[in-house]
Amino acid sequence: MASGSFYGQISANKRNSLLMAGLVVIVLGLLGFAIGYAVVGDPAGGVVATVLALGLGSLSGVASFFGGDKLVLTVSGARPVDESSAPQLMNVVREMAISANVPMPAVYIIDDSAPNAFATGRDPAHASIAVTTGLLEKLDREELQGVIGHELSHVRNFDIRFALMVGVMVGAIAILADFFLRFTFWGGGRRSSNREGGGGAQAIVFVIAIVLAILAPIISRFIQLAVNRQREYLADASSVELTRNPYGLERALAKISGDAEVLEVANRGTQHMYFTNPIKKFEARSSGLMSTHPSIIDRINRLRQLTGEAPLGSSEAAGLAGLE
Amino acid sequence: MDPTLIIILAVVVVLVVVVIAIYNGLIQKRLRIDEAFAQIEVQLKRRHDLIPNLVNAVKGYMGFEQKVLTDVTNARAAAVAAGSQGPAQQAAAENMLTSTLRSLFAVVENYPELKANENVLSLQEQLTTTENQISFSRQHYNATVLDYNTNIATVPSVLIAGMFGFTKREFFDAEPGAEVTPTVDLSLG
Numbered sequence: 001m002a003s004g005s006f007y008g009q010i011s012a013n014k015r016n017s018l019l020m021a022g023l024v025v026i027v028l029g030l031l032g033f034a035i036g037y038a039v040v041g042d043p044a045g046g047v048v049a050t051v052l053a054l055g056l057g058s059l060s061g062v063a064s065f066f067g068g069d070k071l072v073l074t075v076s077g078a079r080p081v082d083e084s085s086a087p088q089l090m091n092v093v094r095e096m097a098i099s100a101n102v103p104m105p106a107v108y109i110i111d112d113s114a115p116n117a118f119a120t121g122r123d124p125a126h127a128s129i130a131v132t133t134g135l136l137e138k139l140d141r142e143e144l145q146g147v148i149g150h151e152l153s154h155v156r157n158f159d160i161r162f163a164l165m166v167g168v169m170v171g172a173i174a175i176l177a178d179f180f181l182r183f184t185f186w187g188g189g190r191r192s193s194n195r196e197g198g199g200g201a202q203a204i205v206f207v208i209a210i211v212l213a214i215l216a217p218i219i220s221r222f223i224q225l226a227v228n229r230q231r232e233y234l235a236d237a238s239s240v241e242l243t244r245n246p247y248g249l250e251r252a253l254a255k256i257s258g259d260a261e262v263l264e265v266a267n268r269g270t271q272h273m274y275f276t277n278p279i280k281k282f283e284a285r286s287s288g289l290m291s292t293h294p295s296i297i298d299r300i301n302r303l304r305q306l307t308g309e310a311p312l313g314s315s316e317a318a319g320l321a322g323l324e
Numbered sequence: 325m326d327p328t329l330i331i332i333l334a335v336v337v338v339l340v341v342v343v344i345a346i347y348n349g350l351i352q353k354r355l356r357i358d359e360a361f362a363q364i365e366v367q368l369k370r371r372h373d374l375i376p377n378l379v380n381a382v383k384g385y386m387g388f389e390q391k392v393l394t395d396v397t398n399a400r401a402a403a404v405a406a407g408s409q410g411p412a413q414q415a416a417a418e419n420m421l422t423s424t425l426r427s428l429f430a431v432v433e434n435y436p437e438l439k440a441n442e443n444v445l446s447l448q449e450q451l452t453t454t455e456n457q458i459s460f461s462r463q464h465y466n467a468t469v470l471d472y473n474t475n476i477a478t479v480p481s482v483l484i485a486g487m488f489g490f491t492k493r494e495f496f497d498a499e500p501g502a503e504v505t506p507t508v509d510l511s512l513g
Binding site: 087088091092094095096098099100101141242244 | 360363367446449450452453456457460461463464
């Protein structure tokens with residue numbers, strides 16, 4: 001999947017994440033169609049149901065789209081900084097903003113010794129970046145530049161918006177499936193005897209709809225996590241595009257993975273937003289399907305493909321992993 | 325109306341719309357190049373303004389390194405003057421200034437009192453970020469040139485580009501000697 005230049009990695013990651021998002025759309029469509037046909041005997045019912053579910057999902061999406069970043073910043077205990085309170089951080093952010101040709105985002109600091117960072121904001125004109133005091137202390141200027149490049153790339157690639165849209169669809173699938181399963185098991189049973197026409201075919205579709213309603217939420221959640229991982233790889237490759245320096249980011253990743261501190265303000269709800277997964281247990285198991293981020297080892301190896309270095313040996317990898 | 329006529333009209337309309345869209349896209353990419361170039365100017369001027377403060381801050385400590393300091397001051401004056409002499413002269417003068425600054429940074433490393441001085445540290449950070457901003461501006465400029473050049477060379481834009489006279493733009497080259505690390509002469513006098 002990855003190749004020797006960051007351009008190659010960038011287009012591969014974009015393509016893969018779009019394909020996966022497309023898969024979610026297909027799953028949503030199939031579920032809606034099956035449910036509509038099964039319940040009403042007519043796919044039009046499914047279209048109505050899908051649209052309704054999307055509408056409901058979008059309501060929370062809209063709230064998140066416009067107010068989400070303020071909420072996340074407050075929940076994370078971030079305080080705004082400027083030229084006089086954090087000159088070097090502001091300089092590094094400004095350099096990346098020039099390289100990316102985006103407006104300067106609002107910059108925040110989180111008082112925590114665990115090194116981490118996140119970016120939020122619906123588009124480059126309304127973006128915020130937060131870093132922890134731990135990150136500022138532990139990384140040098142080049143490494144900080146790599147991390148900020150990664151975070152600014154999330155903004156530039158509209159990842160927050162992309163994740164929101166995928167999230168709305170996954171939410172719609174869950175709503176649709178949940179509603180249908182309740183309806184079927186707690187009141188829908190009678191209907192099968194008053195349906196006119198349809199008959200055998202409808203009964204088969206009914207069974208398919210139930211199977212889909214059980215599986216679709218799980219499958220779409222897996223796809224959502226895979227999309228998140230792709231966008232993380234994309235942000236790493238885009239950071240290299242901005243800095244033209246894969247070594248800074250690679251060293252930052254290695255330093256952060258070796259750090260045992262726990263980021264206190266992070267939780268399951270916000271974990272996907274951070275530079276590396278702040279929940280240490282999840283980070284350790286993160287080469288699996290269930291993780292929001294790719295493992296640090298995989299991320300370092302992808303960067304090594306750009307510089308032509310050999311991938312991490314097993315002892316180096318074990319040393320980096322060092323997590324219980 | 326005759327269906328063939330309708331189809332022909334529709335095709336013509338679509339073609340016109342496509343040509344307009346491609347033309348506008350090329351104009352936009354070309355303008356981005358000009359904007360990126362102007363941004364480099366902004367950063368270069370910022371550097372000119374910072375240098376006198378840095379020279380003053382380190383002068384007192386660097387008794388016998390006057391040559392390095394006068395080199396920087398002279399290069400700065402030359403760069404400011406070159407602003408009105410055209411892009412080639414300007415680029416050469418700015419590159420000269422960059423290499424004198426590099427020598428100055430290399431020398432400062434050897435003065436512990438200087439390295440600990442807050443004034444100097446803050447100025448050094450400002451100059452570091454200015455140098456970075458200059459090179460990222462140049463990098464972004466090259467990115468806009470690449471985008472534009474790629475567009476005018478690929479189908480279908482290449483046809484429109486030929487018709488309306490869009491020509492390739494030049495990349496910004498790194499200064500000659502950038503590959504060479506500056507050696508610092510620490511002999512007295």
